[in-house]
Amino acid sequence: MTAHTPATGAPIELPANQPQQFYRGGASIAALRGAPERDYGPEDWVASTTTRFGQAEAGLSRLPDGRLLRDAVQADPRGWLGEEHVAAFGDSTALLVKLLDAGQRLPVHCHPSDRFAQQHLGSRFGKTEAWIVIGTSGANPVVYCGFRQDADPAAVQRWVATQDSSALLGSLNEIPVRAGDTVHVPAGTPHAIGPGVFLVELQQPTDFSVTLEWSGFLADAEQAFLGLDRETALRTLNHRGFGDDLLTSLIKRTGDDPAARVPLLSEQADEFFHAERLRAESRNGGIELDPSFSVLVVLDGTGTLRTEHGAVPLRPGGTLVVPHGAGAATVEGDLTAVRCRPPRIG
Structure with missing residues (x-):
């Protein structure tokens, strides 16, 4: 048996990786990077081994030598990820990081749990995510997370069928944010991000979204439900109301913490x-x-x-x-x- 040859181990600075999106944004990413602004470049997928849903390579990061990071990790998972990680997750990084700059409000949407993804999408991972706010602009930077009170599934079905944007958005908790605020978004949580909010976003390594509010954002309803019928796709949704106690457990306000290292x-x-x-x-x-x-x-x-x-x-x-x-x-x-x-x- 040949000895394990570790990766070089050197950290690598990565170029921008901005797959085409359906919404506007990207000015804050360009300003942070000191790079020319791109149209419809609101997401920069950093160190990504994840493709956009239904696509072969879009979304994957390339190393400066031209290799896909995904291929480099698969060639030497222990060197890249470590023995314990490989024992738990194989050659998956189990992580997707994005810079996300919302130039307009994002639609109300949610993501599947691990269990739903395993049953219906052939994936080990669903898509729980978290937002780290690193900048804001505009008069009222907000995010939306979870129903304010328990939602009637039949009413939600009706809002989605009729594309009642006011009802969908109005049913959610509106949360003012500033730099240093963080929000954990469990799978199944209906959510949206308001204009002028600039995030570092951590996600499980998939691109699974069920878009409840697709009119005006996507070309048609067929793109909204991950190739599933609407009734099945909506089983991803958590109809429970998010009260103050639950929201407090999901949100941290860290902007004023001067410590050298701050868990976010x-x-x-x-x-x-x-x-x-x-x-x-x-x-x-x-x-x-x-x-x-x-x-x-x-x-x-x-x-x-x-x-x-x-x-x-x-x-x-x-x-x-x-x-x-x-x-x-x-x-x-x-x-x-x-x-x-x-x-x-x-």
Whole structure:
């Protein structure tokens, strides 16, 4: 048996990866990256091994050498992901990270659970997600999450059938947000994102969406239900009302926390992914990072990510994929970054 050959382990800065979307946005992504603005570039899929629904390659990230990240990980899963991760998830990264800049309100939609995805979509993963607000614009930046009170399934069916946008949106909790706020969005939760909200979004590694409010957003209803009949697709929806206690458990307000490292997400997110904000200051030395497959998004400032494989410069808007094989690392300099990681093992 040949010995295992690990990945090089060096962190890699990735170029933008903005598959075509149906909604407007992208100015904040362009500003963060210092790049020309693109029409209909509201999502940047970072270190993605996930394709857009029904497509062969759209959505996949490429490494600077031209290889698909998906292929590189599959060729050396232990080097990229680590032994414990591979034992739990095989060669899947179990994570999709996006930059999302909503130039218009997104439609009301929801995502399937793992169980639904296994039964109806042939996937191990559904699509639980979480939002980390990194910027806002406009007079009233808001997101929408969960029904305000228990919803009658027959009424929801009627709203969807007649495309009653006012009823759909009006039934949801409207949540004002600012930079530093985070929202965990369990599978099945009806939700939408308002215009002017700029996020780092963590998701399970699928592109499954059931679009309840498709009129004015998608070309036709056939694109709204993942190739399923409407009645089956709507079984993904959680009709339970999200009261104050539940919302409090899903939302964190971290913008005023000055700590060098701040856990960003609700504890309910741990089985799906986790994230922390890093605030490095050169006068305080570096921030040490344990070995892990991770995605690093630099929000501001400059510095260095130092590993046993060398040093990688960090700049505003930089997005990096860090293999588990990079080993322990240190973030140095004066900067703010978000570190995103797959589910905790054990």
